[in-house]
Amino acid sequence: MVARAAKWLKGSCGCSVVLTELKAFTDSGECPDAVGWRSNYSVLIECKASRRDFLADKKKHFRATPGRGVGNYRFYLCPPGVITIDDLPEGWGLLYAEAGKIKREVAPKGNTWGHGNNQKFMQPRNTEAEITMLVSALRRTRGA
Numbered sequence: 001m002v003a004r005a006a007k008w009l010k011g012s013c014g015c016s017v018v019l020t021e022l023k024a025f026t027d028s029g030e031c032p033d034a035v036g037w038r039s040n041y042s043v044l045i046e047c048k049a050s051r052r053d054f055l056a057d058k059k060k061h062f063r064a065t066p067g068r069g070v071g072n073y074r075f076y077l078c079p080p081g082v083i084t085i086d087d088l089p090e091g092w093g094l095l096y097a098e099a100g101k102i103k104r105e106v107a108p109k110g111n112t113w114g115h116g117n118n119q120k121f122m123q124p125r126n127t128e129a130e131i132t133m134l135v136s137a138l139r140r141t142r143g144a
Contacts, residue, residue: 001097002033005045005077008095008102009036013043014111017134024136026129028062030070033077035133041114042130044071045095048078054087063089067124070133073113074123077102091123 002020009015015036023031034045048054054076062068066089075093076083085106088094094105108118 001047005034014038019137024133026132028068028126028129030062041072044074045077051082054083068126070130072125073121091121
């Protein structure tokens, strides 16, 4: 599912930089399944294969305090029915992994998300953690 999330970020979201399962020492401790950057905003995708995994994720301290987490826009990606619209934290989107495609169940509309009704999906983000992740990824590719 993580590979599908990365593909969706690059394709449907137009993110030019995408990182998956990056473990970097950040002040929040968050290790996103997939996170991407597009011009002036970032998009987080958390992949959940089971309801139990989703419920455990809700207890993480950076979920309880949205400004501690990464991603201006945040989504859960799961098989249909694992997470319902009613389960979503405020401002989160929901993507269903269906055979051969990812379906936007709850998501901003259009190609650029910073306008109109899409503002309800905009989250405060931990830019320090995002910069730490980017620097960590760059440091690993140095000399490659």
